[in-house]
Amino acid sequence: MYAILDIETTGGKYNEEGITEIAIYKYDGHEVVDQFISLINPERDIQPFVVNLTGINSNMLRNAPKFYEVAKRIVEITEDCILVAHNAQFDYRILCTEFSRLGFEYERKSLCTVELSKGLIPGQTSYSLGKLVRSLGIPVTDRHRASGDALATVKLFKMLLDKDSEKSIIKNSVRLNPKHQLEPRHIDIISELPSITGVYYIHKSDGEIIYIGKSNNIKKRINQHFTGTNAKSKKIQSQVTAVTYEATGSELVALLKESEEIKKVKPIYNRALRRSIFTHALYHYKDEHGYINLKIDIADGRKKPITTFSNRMSGKSFITKAVEDYNLCQKLTGLYKTKTSCFNYQIKNCEGACIQVESPETYNKRVSELIKKNSYSNKNMVVVDRGRDVDERSAILIENGVFKGIGFFNLNYQINNLDVLESIITPMQNNRDTQHIIQSYLRRNKRLKIVELSNTKN
Structure with missing residues (x-):
């Protein structure tokens, strides 16, 4: 659990500042579950430059509560939480100073989104909150007011969790949260999980991830793990102390994240999924007459496929449909072995490429359309899919035919050039x-939105 906060102060000498406004959003890694926002009477003068910056003046604070009146609420909302702030050292110091004046020792673990951003989103021109969130397309209102800045930090932290492919933030949170140190009953773990699409992580008591999975219904899938009777399920049941998850909205994003993170984290009970997930591929070649032939074959890493399949049956089904959709020849697609014409030519459903009646140029044009449709080689494009919220979409970036990574963007945010996209994208391995x-997802989901980008960055 995280307490994401922002504090506005009077300014002035070091350790003599007073708080004028505080906003705290309690965040469980997915949504805000509690909040506290209040003006505070600092009982001291506000520096003029601060008044100009925040718009908060002494008249506004005359009837505001003093810090001691809100201290108990601050302790309660941040209890068992990791404090998160943009330049956390400042906000944490101010809080500790105010509590110290009351004779109370305030101590919490903290995370700084400036430091996290430098590590997870390198190369930004500025890491000030305003400029950083603007460059990442994060909407912000009431800049330099505690609530507006804290909400912007919530959205920034959500993006940083997305970009933390090593899951170090989550693993540390599990280890530090005392609630997770107890051996909970499986039913308690399940009760806290949502029935949504995403990736889930099963942890031991020290935070180590022992299994990563993907599901369109996380609660249901974890229930299956906890009620399974095979050897792997029983081992997971005996070791689990926490399950964390990452909502994706999109099944495609979940599949990509699961594949990447299993290879990177190498959880002990994911051995089977570390291997390749396809066995067959579609290849093409030109025969002695100049016709492009298609062939489903066992996947070979030395050859470049058009697309790949989980098994031979899936590939054969694809080719059968392609023959119908693109009016292709059964013989030249490997579906009908013959030295003469294919069966479709005999019933007038083939133009005769199998016996050189149709010209190679005409026939190859249709084959090329199929290849272009099912391969993103040399393309700059974004696959747009569902997001985690109604006003959000996911983006899968392909640059020069290479998968670059995934990200999420607000519906009001334009994704039309590579420069903008690369700032919100979490880089991932292309393999x-x-x-x-x-490619499999695109074949199954014909109505997905594809945004083609220009070949040069703007």
Whole structure:
């Protein structure tokens, strides 16, 4: 659990500042579950430059509560939480100073979104909150007011959790949270999980991830793990102390994240999924007459496929449909073995490429359309899919035919050039598995929005 906060102060000499406004959002890693926002009477003068910056003046604070009147609420809302702030050292110091004046020792673990951003989103021109969130397309209102800045920090932290592919933030949170140190009953873990699409992480008591999975219904899938009777399920049941999850909205994003993180984290009970997830591929070649032939074959890492399949049956089904959709020849697609014409030519459903009646140029044009449709080689494009909220969408970036990563953007945010996209995208590995996942998903989901980008950055 995290307490994401922002504090406005009077300014002045070091350790003599007073708080004029505080906003705290209690965040469980997915949504805000509690909040506290209040003006505070600092019982001291506000520096003129601060008044100009925040708009908060002494008249506004005359009837505001003093710090001692809100101290108990601050302790309660931040209890068992990791404090998160932009330049956390400042906000944490101010809080500790105010509590010290009351004779109370205030101590919490803290995370700084400035430091996290420098590590997870390198290369930004500025890491000030305003400029950083603007460059990342994060909407912000009431800048330099505690509530507005704290809400912007919530959205920034959510993006940082997305970009933390090593899951170090989550693992540390599990280890530090005393509630997770107890051995909970499985039913208690399940009760806290949502029935949503995403990736889930099963942890031991020290925070180590022992299993990563993906599901369109996380609660149901974890219930299956906890009621399973096979050897792996029983081992997971005996070791689990916490389950964390990452909502994705999109099944495609969940599949890509699951594949990447299993390879990176190498959880002990994910051995089977570390291997490639496809067995067959679609290849093409030109025959002696100049016709492009298509062939489903066992996947070979030395060859470049058009697309890949989980098994031979899936590939054969694809080719059968392609013959119908693109009016292709059964013989030249490997579906009908013959030395003469294919069966479709005999019933006048083939133009005769099998016996050189149709010209190679005409026939190859249709084959090329199929290849272009099912391969994103050399393309700059974004696959737009569902987001985690109604006003959000996910983006899967392909640059020059190479999968670059995934990200989320607000519906009001334009994604039309590579510069903007690369700032919100979490970089991920491009490999044969990711290509298979993306191409298979595109084949199954014909209505997905594809945004083609220009070849040069703007």
